Amino acid sequence: MIKTILKKKHIDKLSKYGLDANHLKQCTIFRFAPGETIYQEDFPITWLGIVVDGKAKVCCSSANGKNLVLCYFVSTGTIGGIELMANQNYATASLIATTDFECIAIPFEGNEKILRDNNKFLNRLCYELSTNLVNSSSNFVTSALHTGEQRLCSYIIESSHNNVFNDVLTDVACSIGLSYRHLNRLLTQLCHENILAKENYGYRIKNMKLLIKNMKLLIKKAEDARCKLISS
CATH class of the missing domain: 1.10.10.10 (Winged helix-like DNA-binding domain superfamily/Winged helix DNA-binding domain)
Structure with missing residues (x-):
């Protein structure tokens, strides 16, 4: 993983979620290579991500250790939103980059109240979580x-x-x-x-x-x- 600072395109991306980069603490850019783990299931999760570019696979380990894809792939939207809304400090699933993957990382610590008090951000996040649920249901039927x-x-x-x-x-x-x-x-x-x-x-x-x-x-x-x- 490589960390870099925010550029104008990232600040513009944040504004689409109703977020001001100047009001967020320690907001940075994470870049992952194909095959790198972004989130590890059942491991601590400390930041919310907004996808900038790339694709990643969401998967969850079953009791026998096999990987089951829940909603196939993420290429837009947010990651870590379920954990934020559920007040969970561990990842509910693993997220693995399948291409070069870039996201804006917003630490929960120091920013959680800002995120929870922002209606535009919450509306956008709820829409994305609902869409993911529908897609997951469709994939289960498939x-x-x-x-x-x-x-x-x-x-x-x-x-x-x-x-x-x-x-x-x-x-x-x-x-x-x-x-x-x-x-x-x-x-x-x-x-x-x-x-x-x-x-x-x-x-x-x-x-x-x-x-x-x-x-x-x-x-x-x-x-x-x-x-x-x-x-x-």
Whole structure:
């Protein structure tokens, strides 16, 4: 992680949340490299973040130690808002950068009252938390009703950066509810279809349009099959 000072674009970003950088204490910029942990589940959390650029994966460890993606990816909005509103001093989930990730870090200490007394900030935060809840519910339905291939295609689309998919495959398998062996079979199939290409650094998406089309086609087939089952 690299710390830097606020620039004009960060001050402008804060103003969209109704926050004045001059009134915040020790506000700074955090930059994370891909793979770095931003928040660690069950570890102390001391700051609220406003995303400036990049993408990160939200995940929670189950009792058996496997990682389950809760709402897939964060690329806008705030992080640490749940902990702030719930008065929790530990992270409820892990947040891991999947690309270069930059955020404005606002320490809870010395700023909590400023944040809680700011109606514009609270309204914006509540809207974002509600949106995340809706997205999480949608992802749960997707995991429950869609096939493994559908979930994999959706995951690749969400997690790829510059047409490169290079997540840790054991984590991907746990995240979308597949065995590691089945995941590899599906990835091999996508390579045979010239949708992906295996590279040393992971997988390169050769045809994003076809990947999206493939996902939509699979979803349509599943919906048709479900409707046929209901009608019978």
